[in-house]
Amino acid sequence: MELLSPGEIVDSFKTALGDGVIDAKIYEREVAVKKNKFRSLWVEVKKSAFRDAVEHICHLQEYPHLAIISSSDLGAEVELIYHFTIYYGYHLEELSLGLRVKLPKSDLRIPTITDIIPGAIFTERETQEMMGVEVVGIPDKRRLFLPEDFPEGVYPWRKDEKGPPDDMLRVLPGREQK
């Protein structure tokens, strides 16, 4: 397998997705004594180009490792980052690839990728229950961590009115409510 440099990977994204790529950053830092580089890539894509971007990552390595989907409530929109790692198995060549997609709060929907990467199911279920992002086409719609009697429409990671209300939060004795 041919290993591309971070710059070449950014170029390959631009070739494959055209103006679907909004932004791409390369992060590098030197580690320990020999100053080998920890490298990560952050690629932001339009929602319309999201599935193509995941498929493109599968071209870079047949089975990319999807570590987790992180989600942030940015106020008007919700940011999802799919944390991939590619080129594992090669000494010091692995890259962390964060695929970023922003969803407006008026349309919190993202297509599933479980048909491409079956192991994405847990993190998609978690994103759905914790952030209130609807994963369209998810094969297993059940909750993952939240119990069955947890109220509908409350999403613990949200920082707006859909987040957990004050009466759900327990304050330990001697602490103040923040």
Add this chain to the structure above:
Amino acid sequence: MMQEETKKATYTIPVGPIHPALKEPIRLALTVDGEEIVDADVFVGQVHRGIEWLGMNRNNPVQSIYLAERICGICNISHPFSLVMAVEQAAGITPPPRAEYIRAIIAEMERIHSHLLWAGVAAHEIGFDTVFYLVWRVREEIMDLVEYVTGNRVTKAMFQIGGLRRDITEEQFPRIRQSLDYYKSVFDQLKRVFLDDKTIQMRTRNVGILKKEDALKLLICGPSGRASGVPKDVRQDQPYAAYADLDIKAITPDMVTGTVVGDVYDRIIVRLLEVKQAIEIIEQCLEKMPPGPILAQPKIAVLLKALTQAEGEGIGRAEAPRGEVIHYVRLEAGQSTLATWKVRAPTYVNLMAVPTILKGMQIADVPIIFASLDPCMSCTNRMIITDRALRKKSIMSYEEMHRLSLQKTEKLRR
């Protein structure tokens, strides 16, 4: 022949939330046809404690290090390790090289004690309690060493953003080497006990097989993935801490047997060899450790102010004993807490293999197969606000299942 024409009726056995293999809560629903498991489903969420939520809403980043330590009792190095690396990236702080080496040393100590703990539990699950006592006796040595180096057996409070809180001095080296020599002297005995014993082989070979392709598709990581032939190990793949200076190779079972089966036996091989690898890594780190400070910014007030003003994001990845731990952190200027904190523990992905590896197996094999993934519920469950337990429907207790497992070993021995 009438029976073949009628549709076979299956029966669902709920196991848990009291754990079938470890003393941690999880619920499994096993669909069985007689003794054979035809399907399995996993329900998690029984030990959610709201840790990420606390880090995003109540604690400052330095307080969150100690919270991260308490995500899991066993991986209490890997979690703060990943968190501080993520925060360091987000805030642009570089830890001094000496700290990178000490971080690797204590992370490897954690690997030794975790793998030995697991080996004991695995022996117990198949009813081999003599080995369980032997391994846990051997494990005490590393616990003593951990206490000697860090001052504590479990939560060590060693990490700080930009370095470490405690140094390892030259005077401590002989005591550390003494423990490593002890492990080198007992390693062959352990290897013989686990890999050559007939009963262990009968209970673990060709049991709970996870094929390489399934492992890749289900994103299995750590020793469970490597036992299926996926050469994925963060210490080998991506430069972090002192591992970036060392030549580390991911351990796969073909190094011993020549082939990769992906069964429970292979998972034993990988973990055993990783104990040896950890000893070698500690030795190399002691040899190459550079002198210098261990903290980039010793004044906590200055550090906290810098973190509050910092804006950025970072990802911290460390190879924990069970696989890769990932922490994602986003810092916002003017916000004293972490703006986003996402934790991915290895068991989170490894649990997805449970249905695959249980299919076609017997109920008596469930404890050892499930334990062979070395699952850690506390790591996986982190975030919830209420704690009302699920309605309990368990009809097969752990003791019952353990009894079945013992019976199977007895039967095979005869």
